Amino acid sequence: MLFRKTKSRELDYSDFQISNSKMLELYKAMLKPRMIEEKMLILLRQGKVSKWFSGIGQEAISIGVTEAMKKDEYILPMHRNLGVFTARNIPLNRLFAQWQGKASGFTKGRDRSFHFGTQEYKIVGMISHLGPQMGVADGIALAHKLRNENLLTAVFTGEGGTSEGDFHEALNIASVWDLPVLFCIENNGYGLSTPTPEQYRCNDLADRGVGYGIESHIIDGNNILEVYSRIFEIAESIRENPRPVLVEFKTFRMRGHEEASGTKYVPQELMDEWQKKDPIINFQNYLFEKGVLDDEQLDQFRQDITSEINENLEKAFNEPMIQSTETDELSNVFQEFKYQSLEPQFENENIRYIDAVSQALRSSMERHENLVLMGQDIADYGGVFKITEGFIDQFGKDRIRNTPICESAIVGTAMGLSINGMKAMVEMQFSDFVSSGFNPIVNYLAKVNYRWDQNADVVIRMPCGGGVGAGPFHSQTNEAWFTKVPGLKVVYPAFPYDAKGLLNTAFNDPNPVLFFEHKALYRSIRQDVPVDYYTLPFGKASRIREGSEVSIITYGAGVHWAINTLDEMDYQNADLIDLRSLQPLDTDCICESVIRTGKAIILTEDSLFGSLASEIAAIISENCFESLDAPVMRVGSLETPVPFAENLEKQYLPQERFRKKLQDLIEY
Template structure:
């Protein structure tokens, strides 16, 4: 940054009662990220950092918002908000190590740039999919509200990100629930190279707030005094009167989306206009014109910051390249769990699958006072399957919450609750609808512990499965979508006893759990179930029947089809293994059974291509090849969407094909 002094300021500053000390502090806070960025651009050209997303020209927003928030309030920044990180006084060598992929960084080399969070500094970094962090901010703010804390949450996005569905979902939830969130939109004119007139038609993004019944403000994002005083005033008000506020900061980024992009798409006159509104240079000139800053102090301040940068760069450069091993990498995918075994005792009663799940929910709500349930129609109505019926009356509307129809932001809110020390359950009204919340599940919940050691204490309940004539959009059993994603746990019980114990364990587990509940089994399967609280471990299959000649491996409705066909054929020579837990998977039980019998059939309700059945068949081929007396048989549903008419649905499902293939395997 040049030290050349001109007392001309192109921004109309108003003192607003700031002391000299406060004014100089704001200047120092802006100067630091600017000087770091200038250094990073040099290092980028030297090949010493791999990528850089510049925030030059936007520093006033990050700095002032951070200054206006209390240090124990969360901020969710973007990749141009370096001033948030420096404003929270993160040691620079840790930032530099993060950008170089070294161990002193916040992700141990597992993620780059600003894609990290830190509970120590109450900063929750972005992921590349931009939108989900807005819903996460809702969850963090909801936790503050539930804990009766006078705190708010600030979350950043750019004007481009406001076109994403997550933006609209998050603002709607925040408005409906009156959450203390500052939605900070940095309108810098371009989404990469796309100008605002090709992104939206309203005059200002702030105009959208009226549609959500939300307060909004437009702020000159290059005027540090205006940003700080207005945000500080709004923040104080929101702490006392919790509500969401949409803040649109008018600004401009003076460099490309990232350095490789360049700025050739920006008209020269527009670049010149905003160059004259540089927030750092203009504020420096203003301070000098008001005799609040002199050239000597300015030079000393620049030299001091540059010395700090160089000292911390030396530490980061001297750090060894990141190293690890397979064991450490695998162990960090999930938060370590101390399984709490609670054995059943006392009385039992005959329960349907649906009753056992409801009983688990009630007992887990009593056990975990920080557990919040969220889902469409789960409160007064009790859910479309009536599983949550009665929980509103017992635990109140703060913990049993109806949501708008916006799966993505609700999953994000669950993540936010976890970040702020609570537990969340999200009920998908039908498991099919999870596709609308797919992104935050597989890209946020699943990856966060591995990336920066933050657990996602979220259970997502998934009513699923065919056999009830519900057609293509209410019948899928889509567990395979999630088994591919490291970081998620996937549970799929077939019996009331298992469902209750495993769901209790899911609520105890600090990792994200997808809990599949087959709709056709809800009211058709009954079993004696302990009335008191108990748990069952993940990763343990249940051997329902023992035989010496064939291993049948299945889960969900497939368990009941297998039992029915075995009885019909009067065949008693099969091991019947109910997996119950799909991730983690009880590989040992599978291998042990197949080595004993020499024949294996894997049955799934899913279509076969890309299914868990295919993975298990591959596992058996690798681990049990020398023991096999026949090929591994797989049976699944037809490779079509799930049809509605009962005749078509029966043909789609694999039950009859399983019977034919079982006969074939017996005779092989």
């Protein structure tokens, strides 16, 4: 517990000219999270909270940064930044309810501790994968910059987190785009149990700013007046001259990574040294020394905070355990989207698949003035497939943005744009490269609405597929990586008409959409397509041919392979289903077809094990078993990477195997 032991102090506050009233305000702001933490540690031992990540000894950083910022500026804190939440005056009963998994918390019991955000208080909490929030901060700041709002965004990480690739990608993006981001590193000595000499070899983490052309500073993270004064000046400067700034706060973690970890790995002399630098005791003694604080005031502060804590704890404890239904849980995975069907006029033009994609992009940019397109080489060059050629002439470089080669942070940036009220598209130059951005897609975009009702208004375009001799790293069709992740929508059109209408819908939908475009179809498939704007619904398959003897279920290039095979066989009795939308999946259409024909074959370009074809086969077996006249058959590519040589790739792809299996199924 805090009390006035001695007048001695280790920290120097003499260089900072701050009013007495502001100093008292800063002291009370630091005292509040410290007293909450002391109470939480008691409750943890009593089993009334499940886990705690302590920020004791680091309060000056959270309070100093938050107090130096405007209330309408976003802060992205970590799990030791309780002071950010209290300084933004979040009601304590809601914080306590959050930590107990109660309904009045911020995640409806779906996530814990500080893994939440709140638009009301302009706070965006972390996820356990620390790095993505750095890119998210870039996106929030980019939205401010595009709207000329002269606001900055602050994002926190620890010294351990600076080893993650996302940290470096985010710094590079912020530097190249002059984004108003304050990158705050809390260097507290240990990443869990790993000391800093085993984390990095530069003298100071602030030195990393030099490599990215970023201004950097080192601040004593235990000195509240230094933190507040210097961050206030830096923040004012960023608002006037938008740019990223890196700040390393030197501090120490006085308790374990989380309470169960303990601190046995820390030398006692190091603990003793930093205990003398406690930010609250030192500042408290300084205020006593200056006559700004006395015992009566201190007692009153503590009584007021204690009363507030106890009163709000009682509210949280008295709140019943959260209840939910399967319907409630499932309905919160996505933000509600009311599809609006916009029918085309009668004028058509015969265009290629690639032209349809380009037209949808252009019309959606015209329709949504807050939409930003991002991707490698998509601006002046027009992208490697020339889909955005000429776009910067119409929309400008602010909205058509070349990106550095950093897929992960760019996906994070797209998420940040959505948080700050904009729409974003990320073009993966090839769908294979999405593996470098996998984490923020499946762990941030997919989960964010379920966790705290924040949608991810992001479309990720995925040029994909084989048959073009591009080898293992430019030929994958990796839709199955994402169809199993709740919170993602996955679309895979086979024709120009569908590509244009579905891509328009993707930009209207406020949820994350992965839009797969088969490269081999770009310039080989033509179709009459409406000239004007129209939409098509997700979750609705298309019947390409109608028949009564066998159901062929496929998507993407597989549709054209099936058409060619049926034509070559001169077979007229196949019910050919083009799924178009893989998530949501039109199971009604699949089952109706199979029940009517009694036979089913699923064709995918993907290798079979763990593919969407396997899932569809299971759906058919479970729901249509009594109607089946033959085993459900699946056809896919070989269980190998995609080979380069033409004859090897031909052997890899499933066309020939499909013809044989289809014949076997017909004759069964």
